Amino acid sequence: MGRHSCCLKQKLRKGLWSPDEDEKLFNYITRYGVGCWSSVPRLAGLQRCGKSCRLRWINYLRPDLKRGMFSQQEEDLIISLHEVLGNRWAQIAAQLPGRTDNEIKNFWNSCLKKKLLKQGLDPTTHKPLTEAQVKEENKNIETPPVQIPFSQGLSAATTLASSQGSALLLSHDSNFYDGGLTAEATREVFVNKTLDPLLSYFEFQMGVSQSDYDSSLSHYHSAGLKQFDQNHLGTNSSYGFSSMPSLTNSDHGNVSVTEFSDNNSASNMSCLFMNEVKESSSNSSNNVSNYPVGGAGAGGCQISNMMESAAGFSWDGDNKMDSLFQFDSVKSEEIKTSSWQLQTHGSINFNGYPITSLSEDLTGPNFDVFQQI
Template sequence: MGRQSCNLVKPKLRKGLWSPEEDEKLFNYITIFGVGCWSTVPKLAGLQRCGKSCRLRWINYLRPDLKRGMFSQEEEDLIISLHKALGNKWAQIAAQLPGRTDNEIKNLWNSSLKKKLMKLGIDPNTHIPISEKEERETPSLLEMEQAFHVKEASRDQFLSKPIFDPLLLCEFGHDSNHSTQLQQIPGPNFGFDSIIPNLANIDGSMAETVFCSDSTPRMSSFLCNEVGESSSNSSNVEMVENRTFSWGDDKLDSVFRCQYNGFKCEELKPSLWPDQVQLRTPYSEAYNSYPLMSSSEDLTGTSMEFFQ
């Protein structure tokens, strides 16, 4: 139905943290008269708060049956299994944990449990092991061809062409402070167009909306466009992590990250090298696996090629 929030109806109402005096007034009122009509509680209890705020304060903090302190391992396990079954139904989850509030559980989930699961390699949203999930989601070559609209190209042509993803980190150009420099991929030989609309055309040329000069890495061009900047200055692109590749044993163990005006824009996670490379873009929360990648031995000032 949509209604005005209580503070708009009564603009003089107090907001923010509760003082001990307010807590005492509310606690005394509820212990004497019990929980009834919340909208009348503030007036009767002598509080400059809206009923909604009083209800929340009581439920989340003042209620005498609340359990204080850290969550036990058993409670955490229960929350995880309940979340697996119920999803973000915090009230339903809280109903299974006496003395715990939905808000408390939600906060625990967002600040701690999510990260714990991710560390264990489990997707906190689906509760599926991430490796298994990626396996399910990694497209076949045929799917990739279809997904990227390589309609005219024959399979052989497709395979022979370097695969180009405009968000790949090597597109960020070089960092003079580091020994390894990654520069432009050959322009016209893209195997498929971008997942990003209007960035690269099917023939491999860049879309017209990209305005930065040739000397500017295309990723930053894209980002410049994305944020509607009018300047082609790429100095806003900052390499926040740029460790030297280890190519000697065909193993790549570093992760690159870049920021654009503080916005983390992508990571390249080559843990599956040499069979796959995982890439995260601003458009994908999860890493997507892309098959194969090869490179010339000396990356300095050279291109990287992506092929099957």
């Protein structure tokens, strides 16, 4: 197996995406949706391979990306899911609306792994480290890991959860949480995908019933959806991007929705979807050249820069970003009845767009909830 045929063609650009390329891809996808990725570059006028375009859209340009720092709940959930699923990042991402597998994978490798090690847990097995492993880790980590006796009744994982003040009870040998769902059953849930992902997500995470969904979701989406209609869980309800409400219902200027922070990805198109951003330290003279050109290094999100970059895009006329989407916080009624929609010169829904994790999980027959838009 070699490269994809599309990648064999000469003169294809590689590396970081320029604002111009982003604009082209974004414009194309929002106008025509996703069809055949291999033809997207040609039709969008890009010197990229289809895979690259797909990746860029999924990990960066997709409007439903949440971005920002991971909340404690998300963190706990990732750890729990990782214990069940291992490095199946796409499946893990499927349970975290607005997060990409790449993002979660990076977060795991850069943060959570170390965190578990510091807690004396093997990040692969989620079991307490052996003496030898602990010694090995002690060499690498200055901070002494938490020593967790093997004989202790509570699992180390549970200890971890409680030490983090988490409401989530991580797996012991048999039970994931008080509800009594066994680890095996939970594994069934996620591996065989037999349950409503959103419901199972919240039940799994919080041990809540569907009736508690509102509060869970509002917590999860922080300042996002304040009155997420429970009808979204109904059998006849409409689903689009699972995290779309958060975006759509964002208050203007409510930066906390996406929790921009220093750790936030700098190159974040989602920034563009905010009508208002942090006061940009009066450095409004930034130009497109300030568009994040690096990976993490461009940290700090340079929101003002991003907005400048957005302005640099040749959005024609009323096709500007903030009119592109329904951002008004008063649009919750519309959210209830319609899927998340684009508001260009008419409406474009994202039926054809890759959703959330873009894994097969969300489109599989067992995930009806995601199929209804």
